[in-house]
Amino acid sequence: MSNSGGDGGVEVESLFVGAGCNRVVNNVSWGASGxxxxGAQNALAIFTPQAAQILTTLPGHKAAVNCTQWLPSTKDAFKVQNLEKHYLLSGDADGVVILWELSVKSRTWRLVCQLPKSHKKGVTCISGIMISQDVxxxxxxxxxxxxxxWEMILPSALGGECQLSCVESLSLGSKPMVALSLAELPGSTGNMVLAMGGLDNQIHLYCGDRTGKFIHSCAVKGHTDWIRCLDFSLPFSSDDKKDCVFLVSSSQDRSIRLWKVALCSSTCADIPHRKEGIGLASYIEGPTFTAGSSSYQISLESLLLGHEDWVYSVEWKPPPSSYLEESGVYQPDCILSASMDKTMMIWQPEKKGGIWMNVVTVGELNHSALGFYGGxxxxxxxxxxAHGYGGSFHLWKNVGIEFDNWQPQKVPSGHYAAVTDITWARSGDYLLSVSHDQTTRIFAPWSDEVHSGDRSNWxxxxxxxxxxxxxxxxAMIQGKGNHRFVSGADEKVARVFEAPVSFLKTLNYSKYQKSGLPEDLEDVQILGANMSALGLSQKPIYLQASNETPEKLGSDAMDSLETIPDAVPMVLTELPIEGQLAWHTLWPESHKLYGHGNELFSLCCSHDGKLVASSCKAQSAKVAEIWLWQVGSWKAVGRLQSHSLTVTMLGFSHDDSFLLAVSRDRQFSVFSIGGTGVVKVNYQLVARQEAHKRIIWACSWNPFVHEFATGSRDKTAKIWAIEDGSSVSLLLTLPQFSSSVTALSWIGTNSSTNPGLLAVxxxxxxIELWTLSRGKPDTDGQAKSNYNAALAVRFDLYMCHVSTVHRLAWRNSKKNEDCITAQLASCGSDNCVRIFNVKF
Structure with a gap:
C-alpha cells in the first residue's frame, strides 16, 4: 500500500506493521479469503499466513476490538464459488459492530457501514453463516x-450495495451469553437454529427462519461451568448421521461435549437398534423441540476429556475441496480445541468403536506461554x-505425507499493549521498541526469504x-563497541542492556547468512541471559559456563528457589517462533541507574555515545530534574534543573553541544553541554521559554544545524533556532493541525535553503510529512528569515495509526542520484510498530 500527495513529490509505502493480538476470546477469524x-487495540489488523506479514490495519473503531467474523468463513467456502467480494464483521468494547468489504482481486478495503443497532455494552461474539451465494x-x-x-443480502452486480436488516432482537436477562453458533436445521426446511451459551452453564437453542421470530426451543444441561464456545457442524455423509447436525460445546469445566440434533422421523426408529451394544458412545437422550412442522431430538453423543484447564474454543474442521461431491459437501469427523493449558488438540472418532479420541496435541510446552484463547x-x-495470552500467534502446519506431522510455522508478532518508544540501532540494522506490555522487542529485515524486488520482509x-x-x-547507546541500550519503566531505575553473542550472530545471519561474529565484536564473552526466578534482573550466561552441566553445579543449587528452566541462548538461522523469542533471546542487564524519584519517562543518548540524559514523572521542580549519566562508568555527572513538571522528551543536538528538553509545563529548555570530564560535565541553561499554550509532547533537532521543532497539545508545531549560542528565536509556526501533535522527527539535508522533511x-x-525551506542567504552569508513549510504528503488512513502516535524516528538514509530513500518508523497506542519507505 502506498500513497503520494501534497506538493512535495514525496512517495510513501508501508513496509512493515508489527502488532500483537488483543487478549480476548473471539478476537481472531480465519476466512475463506485465506x-x-x-483486533489490535482499536485497529482491525489483517494478516496473510503465507508471508507471516500484517498486510494492513483498518481504522473505524473507537474502542478495543473484541471479536471478528469473516463471511464466508472457512466452513462456508464451498457455498460461495468465485466471490468477487468477501465481508468481515468486527465488534468492539463499546457495543459497535462494523461491516467491512474486501475486493478479492484488488485487495482493497472499504468500510461498508456501522450496524445501525448497536449493543449497550461490549460485543462478545459474532457468528455467521452463508445461506446461499448471495444471502x-x-x-x-x-x-x-x-x-x-441480521440478514445480509450480498449485491448481485459489481458495485452494488449490501442490504442489511435486523430480523430479531432478543433480550436474555441478567446472565449474558458469550458464545453463539448459527446453523440451518437438517431436513432442508429453511428453519434456522441459533445456539447460545454463557454464564448460566446451559446451552439455549432458539429456532426461527430468515424472516426472524427466533423462539426459545429448549435448554440443554450438562456443563458445570461457563460455556465458552459453540460450533455447529455441516451435515454428515454417512447413513446413520443423515438428517442431523452436531453441535460441539466447550466450557470452563475443562470438558468438550458433542451433541446430536436429529430430525425425529429418521432417528426415532434407529434408536432401539443402537441399544444392542450399549457402550460409551450410546446416546444419552435429551429434550425434543419443534421448528416449523418438524420436530428434533437432541442427545449427548460424546464427552471429550483431555484438557487440564478451561477450554476456550472448539471448531469443526472445514470440508476440504476434495470432499466436494455431487450430492453436496459433508463434514469431516474432526474437531479442533484450544485451551488455557497451552495446548490445542485435534479429536477424531476411532474407526472401530466410534469413540472420540485426541489424535494430535500441539502447544507451547514452555513455562513462558500462558495458554490459548482460541484455535x-x-x-x-x-x-x-492459536492466539494466546501473550498477544501472540502460534501456527502449525501438517507437513506429513503418509502420516500427520504438525510443525510450527512463522507468524507475525508484536506488542499487545501501547508501544511507548522506538529507536533505531546505531547502524540502522534493526528497530528496537518498548511497550506497556512490559517487553522490549527487536524488528529486523530477514534477507533469506523469497520476496519481490529488493524488499526484505521484516x-x-x-x-x-x-x-x-x-x-x-x-535509547540506543551510540558510539563504538557492542550494541547497548538503556530503558526506563514504571520504576525509578533505568536499566542498561548489552547484546550477547547469540544475538550478534543472529543479526549477522539475518544480514549475510553467516553465523560468525563481526571482527570488532569477537571479544564479547556473554552468550545470553537468564531471568532469575523471583527477580526482574536478567543474569548473564557466560560462554565458558554454558558448557557446564547441572551435575557440576552441585545438588544444592538444584534445590534452591532460583532454579527455573535455564534459557538456552540461540543463534537463529531461521525465523524464531514465540517460545524461542520469549525465552531464548534475552539480553543480559549490565547496570542499574538509581537516582530518580518517580517512574522514568524520557531517555536519550548523545551522538558521541558519552552521555545519557533521563527524566521522570514529576509534579515539582525538585523531581523534574534531568539527570546526566556517563556511559561506561554509569556515574551521575549532572542534575539539570529548569522545569516544574514532567520533562516529556529530551534530545541532543547533532554536535552534542546542546541538550533540549520539553515539558508538561509548556516550556522548553536548552542547555549548553561542555567538556565531558571524568567526574563532571559542564552544563549551563541557555534559554527557557514558554513555547505553547498546552503540554509540549515532542521535539526534534535539525540533523545539521542548531534548529529544532516542538509539538504540543495545542495542535501546533513550531520551528526554533539558537542564535549566537545564547538565545532562541521562533522561525515558523506550522498551520494548525487537526489534532494534538504528539510526535516529531526531522530528517535534514546539509543545504542552506533546504532544511529537509519534518514528520508529524x-x-x-x-502522520504527515512537511517540506521545510528557507530563503537564500544574503550576500554577507546571513540567511533570510523567511522560513516556509508545505505539506508534502498526508499518509493514507489505512497506513496510519488508529490512536495516538507516540514516537517517530528516521533511519539512516540512502542517497541515490535522483532521490533519497529513507525509512520512517512510528509507534502508537494502537499496539502497532510501523515502518514506511519514503522517497523524496
Missing amino acids: LVAF AMFASTSSDGSVHV HWSQNGDSIL HEIARPQVHGHDINCV GMESGL
Whole structure:
C-alpha cells in the first residue's frame, strides 16, 4: 500500500506493521479469503499466513476490538464459488459492530457501514453463516444481555450495495451469553437454529427462519461451568448421521461435549437398534423441540476429556475441496480445541468403536506461554492457528505425507499493549521498541526469504527485555563497541542492556547468512541471559559456563528457589517462533541507574555515545530534574534543573553541544553541554521559554544545524533556532493541525535553503510529512528569515495509526542520484510498530 500527495513529490509505502493480538476470546477469524483478521487495540489488523506479514490495519473503531467474523468463513467456502467480494464483521468494547468489504482481486478495503443497532455494552461474539451465494445470516451477542440477528443480502452486480436488516432482537436477562453458533436445521426446511451459551452453564437453542421470530426451543444441561464456545457442524455423509447436525460445546469445566440434533422421523426408529451394544458412545437422550412442522431430538453423543484447564474454543474442521461431491459437501469427523493449558488438540472418532479420541496435541510446552484463547482451522484443514495470552500467534502446519506431522510455522508478532518508544540501532540494522506490555522487542529485515524486488520482509528477531513493569522509554547507546541500550519503566531505575553473542550472530545471519561474529565484536564473552526466578534482573550466561552441566553445579543449587528452566541462548538461522523469542533471546542487564524519584519517562543518548540524559514523572521542580549519566562508568555527572513538571522528551543536538528538553509545563529548555570530564560535565541553561499554550509532547533537532521543532497539545508545531549560542528565536509556526501533535522527527539535508522533511504524528493517529525551506542567504552569508513549510504528503488512513502516535524516528538514509530513500518508523497506542519507505 502506498500513497503520494501534497506538493512535495514525496512517495510513501508501508513496509512493515508489527502488532500483537488483543487478549480476548473471539478476537481472531480465519476466512475463506485465506486471510486472518484480529483486533489490535482499536485497529482491525489483517494478516496473510503465507508471508507471516500484517498486510494492513483498518481504522473505524473507537474502542478495543473484541471479536471478528469473516463471511464466508472457512466452513462456508464451498457455498460461495468465485466471490468477487468477501465481508468481515468486527465488534468492539463499546457495543459497535462494523461491516467491512474486501475486493478479492484488488485487495482493497472499504468500510461498508456501522450496524445501525448497536449493543449497550461490549460485543462478545459474532457468528455467521452463508445461506446461499448471495444471502448470509449472522448474530451478535453482548455483555448487555442482548442478541441481535441480521440478514445480509450480498449485491448481485459489481458495485452494488449490501442490504442489511435486523430480523430479531432478543433480550436474555441478567446472565449474558458469550458464545453463539448459527446453523440451518437438517431436513432442508429453511428453519434456522441459533445456539447460545454463557454464564448460566446451559446451552439455549432458539429456532426461527430468515424472516426472524427466533423462539426459545429448549435448554440443554450438562456443563458445570461457563460455556465458552459453540460450533455447529455441516451435515454428515454417512447413513446413520443423515438428517442431523452436531453441535460441539466447550466450557470452563475443562470438558468438550458433542451433541446430536436429529430430525425425529429418521432417528426415532434407529434408536432401539443402537441399544444392542450399549457402550460409551450410546446416546444419552435429551429434550425434543419443534421448528416449523418438524420436530428434533437432541442427545449427548460424546464427552471429550483431555484438557487440564478451561477450554476456550472448539471448531469443526472445514470440508476440504476434495470432499466436494455431487450430492453436496459433508463434514469431516474432526474437531479442533484450544485451551488455557497451552495446548490445542485435534479429536477424531476411532474407526472401530466410534469413540472420540485426541489424535494430535500441539502447544507451547514452555513455562513462558500462558495458554490459548482460541484455535482456528485453515480453509483446507492443513494448518491450525492459536492466539494466546501473550498477544501472540502460534501456527502449525501438517507437513506429513503418509502420516500427520504438525510443525510450527512463522507468524507475525508484536506488542499487545501501547508501544511507548522506538529507536533505531546505531547502524540502522534493526528497530528496537518498548511497550506497556512490559517487553522490549527487536524488528529486523530477514534477507533469506523469497520476496519481490529488493524488499526484505521484516520480522521480530529478539526480545531483549522481559520485565515486570510497563516500559516507557528507551535509547540506543551510540558510539563504538557492542550494541547497548538503556530503558526506563514504571520504576525509578533505568536499566542498561548489552547484546550477547547469540544475538550478534543472529543479526549477522539475518544480514549475510553467516553465523560468525563481526571482527570488532569477537571479544564479547556473554552468550545470553537468564531471568532469575523471583527477580526482574536478567543474569548473564557466560560462554565458558554454558558448557557446564547441572551435575557440576552441585545438588544444592538444584534445590534452591532460583532454579527455573535455564534459557538456552540461540543463534537463529531461521525465523524464531514465540517460545524461542520469549525465552531464548534475552539480553543480559549490565547496570542499574538509581537516582530518580518517580517512574522514568524520557531517555536519550548523545551522538558521541558519552552521555545519557533521563527524566521522570514529576509534579515539582525538585523531581523534574534531568539527570546526566556517563556511559561506561554509569556515574551521575549532572542534575539539570529548569522545569516544574514532567520533562516529556529530551534530545541532543547533532554536535552534542546542546541538550533540549520539553515539558508538561509548556516550556522548553536548552542547555549548553561542555567538556565531558571524568567526574563532571559542564552544563549551563541557555534559554527557557514558554513555547505553547498546552503540554509540549515532542521535539526534534535539525540533523545539521542548531534548529529544532516542538509539538504540543495545542495542535501546533513550531520551528526554533539558537542564535549566537545564547538565545532562541521562533522561525515558523506550522498551520494548525487537526489534532494534538504528539510526535516529531526531522530528517535534514546539509543545504542552506533546504532544511529537509519534518514528520508529524498526531493524537488521532495521523502522520504527515512537511517540506521545510528557507530563503537564500544574503550576500554577507546571513540567511533570510523567511522560513516556509508545505505539506508534502498526508499518509493514507489505512497506513496510519488508529490512536495516538507516540514516537517517530528516521533511519539512516540512502542517497541515490535522483532521490533519497529513507525509512520512517512510528509507534502508537494502537499496539502497532510501523515502518514506511519514503522517497523524496
